[in-house]
Amino acid sequence: MFNLLSKAPSSAKNDILSGLTVALALVPEAVAFAFVANVEPLVGLYAAFIVGLITAIFGGRPGMISGATGALAVVMVSLVLDHGVEYLFATVLLMGILQVLAGIFKLGKFIRMVPHPVMLGFVNGLAIVIFLAQLGQFKVPDDMGGQQWMEGQALYIMLGLVALTMAIIHFLPKLTTAVPSSLAAIVTVTAIVIGFDLEARTVLDFLKGMTGNEQATIAGGLPEFHIPMVPFNLETLKIIFPYALVLAAIGLIESLLTLTLIDEITETRGHSNKECIGQGAANITCGFFGAMGGCAMIGQSMININSGGRSRLSGISAAIILLAFIIFAASLIEMIPLAALVGVMFMVVLGTFEWASFKMMKRVPKSDAFVIVLVSGVTVVTDLAIAVCVGVIVSALVFAWQHAKHIYTSNYIDEQGSKVYELHGPLFFGSVKNFAELFDVKNDPEDVIIEFKHSRVADHSAIEAIDSLAEKYAKVGKKLHLRHLSPDCIQLLHNARDLVEVNVIEDPNYKVASDKLA
Known part of the structure; x- marks a missing residue:
C-alpha cells in the first residue's frame, strides 16, 4: 500500500x-x-x-x-x-x-x-x-x-x-x-x-x-x-x-x-x-x-x-x-x-x-496468522526479544505437533519370516506416543525388524521410545532389530549405549543420504 x-x-x-x-x-x-x-x-x-x-x-x-x-x-x-x-x-x-x-x-x-x-x-x-x-x-x-x-x-x-x-x-x-x-x-x-x-x-x-x-x-x-x-x-x-x-x-x-x-x-x-x-x-x-x-x-x-x-x-x-x-x-x-x-x-x-x-491472514494457515498477531502484541506489551522468543517457540511447537501426526508404518513378512515395520516420518519427542501405538507386540512373530530407511531417530525421547519397545518384545521372548539407520542415528544410539540396549542390523551396502547431500 x-x-x-x-x-x-x-x-x-x-x-x-x-x-x-x-x-x-x-x-x-x-x-x-x-x-x-x-x-x-x-x-x-x-x-x-x-x-x-x-x-x-x-x-x-x-x-x-x-x-x-x-x-x-x-x-x-x-x-x-x-x-x-x-x-x-x-x-x-x-x-x-x-x-x-x-x-x-x-x-x-x-x-x-x-x-x-x-x-x-x-x-x-x-x-x-x-x-x-x-x-x-x-x-x-x-x-x-x-x-x-x-x-x-x-x-x-x-x-x-x-x-x-x-x-x-x-x-x-x-x-x-x-x-x-x-x-x-x-x-x-x-x-x-x-x-x-x-x-x-x-x-x-x-x-x-x-x-x-x-x-x-x-x-x-x-x-x-x-x-x-x-x-x-x-x-x-x-x-x-x-x-x-x-x-x-x-x-x-x-x-x-x-x-x-x-x-x-x-x-x-x-x-x-x-x-x-x-x-x-x-x-x-x-x-x-x-x-x-x-x-x-x-x-x-x-x-x-x-x-x-x-x-x-x-x-x-x-x-x-x-x-x-x-x-x-x-x-x-x-x-x-x-x-x-x-x-x-x-x-x-x-x-x-x-x-x-x-x-495474508485469510490465505496462510491459522497457526501462522496467530503467530503474526501474537508476536505483534507481545512486541508492543513487552519487548522485542521476548516477542521473538515467544514466536519462535510457538512456531516450533506447532511444527512439532503437525509432524508428530505424520509417523506411520508399512508392514510385511520377509523371506526369513520376520515381520518388518517400515517406518515413515521422523521419530522425536512429539511422535513417540504415536510410534508406540504402531506395533502389535502380542501377535507379532518372534523376530521383528524396524526399517528406518524412510525415518530418522532425532532425540533422546526417540531413543527411550525404542528402548521401551525393545523391552516389551523381550518380555514376551521376542527380538527387535533396527535396520538401515542413517550414520548420525547410529552415532546417537552409540552415544546412549549405557542408557539403551537395542540390536542394530548393519547393512554396509545401503547408502544413506547425508546432510551434505540433503
Whole structure:
C-alpha cells in the first residue's frame, strides 16, 4: 500500500544527505532513551554517535543505522537506579564482549531460524511501538508537573505541521529525487514555523520537558575516555553479568532482525556474524567513553533507506553530523519543530507496517496468522526479544505437533519370516506416543525388524521410545532389530549405549543420504 523506498540511485550525495536526515531524527530519540534509562542526555547522544559510527564502519549491513534504543533502555533503568551509572558503563562493556564472542563463534547464523510469520509480527509490532512513542509528543507539561494532552490551537498547529511534513515526504519524490524528501520536509516545516512565528514545540522544549531543567541543552564536547569506576571483582561481575547477557541478546536479536528486513527491502545480503562483532566493538567503546550503548534502530534505518542511503557512508555521515550538532550546532538543532520529526516517523510507520499481512491472514494457515498477531502484541506489551522468543517457540511447537501426526508404518513378512515395520516420518519427542501405538507386540512373530530407511531417530525421547519397545518384545521372548539407520542415528544410539540396549542390523551396502547431500 505504501511504497516509500527511495528510487534514487546509490551515490555519495544521497548517502550524505540521507545521513543528515537521520542525524536530525536521532537527536530527540537519543535524548528520550537516555531519559528512559535515567541517565544524562549526553550519555544517550554519545551512544548514538559511537554505536552509529563503529557499526557503520565495521558492521555487516551497509545502510543500517544503530544507536541508543528503547529496547535496551528499559532494561538499563533498574540497574542505574539500583547501582548507579558507573555500573551501567561496566555492563555495556561486558555486553559488547559477549556480542563479539557471539560473532566469533558464528551464532549470528541462528537468525535464519526465525520463521517468516515471526518476522512479520516483529515488523508490525515495531511499527506500532514507533507510532505509540510519537504520541508522547502531543503532550505538554501541566501545572502539577505532569503531562497533559495538547488542546486548542497548539493541537491544531501540531497536527497541521505533521500533515504538511507527511505530504512533502509523500509527494516530493514524484517531482524530484535530488534531495531526500524527509530532509526537505524538516527544513521546510522549520522555516515555516520560524517565518510565521508559530507556537510550536521544538527539540529544545522537548529537552526541557524531559529533564525539568530550563537550562537544558544538547551542546557538549567530544566523548572522553573513562574507565568505569566500579570494583573489578567477582561481586561486580555477579551484578552486571545478568544485565549484560540480557542486553547482549536483545541488542543482537533487534540488530539481526533489522538486518534481515533491510536485506529483503534492498534485495541485498548483509553478514550477520560480522554485525555481531561490529555491534560488540561499538558497545565496548561505549563502556570506555561514558555512553549507554545501543543496537540497530529500525526507525532510523528505514528513514535512511527511504532517503536513498545505501552504503556505509550514510551511517558514517549520520554519526559524524550528529557529533557536529552536539559540538557546533546545538542551537540550530534545538529550533527544529517536533512536529516535523513526528511526521517523518509517522511515514516510517506507514512504510514499515506490512499492510499486506491483513490479506495474508485469510490465505496462510491459522497457526501462522496467530503467530503474526501474537508476536505483534507481545512486541508492543513487552519487548522485542521476548516477542521473538515467544514466536519462535510457538512456531516450533506447532511444527512439532503437525509432524508428530505424520509417523506411520508399512508392514510385511520377509523371506526369513520376520515381520518388518517400515517406518515413515521422523521419530522425536512429539511422535513417540504415536510410534508406540504402531506395533502389535502380542501377535507379532518372534523376530521383528524396524526399517528406518524412510525415518530418522532425532532425540533422546526417540531413543527411550525404542528402548521401551525393545523391552516389551523381550518380555514376551521376542527380538527387535533396527535396520538401515542413517550414520548420525547410529552415532546417537552409540552415544546412549549405557542408557539403551537395542540390536542394530548393519547393512554396509545401503547408502544413506547425508546432510551434505540433503
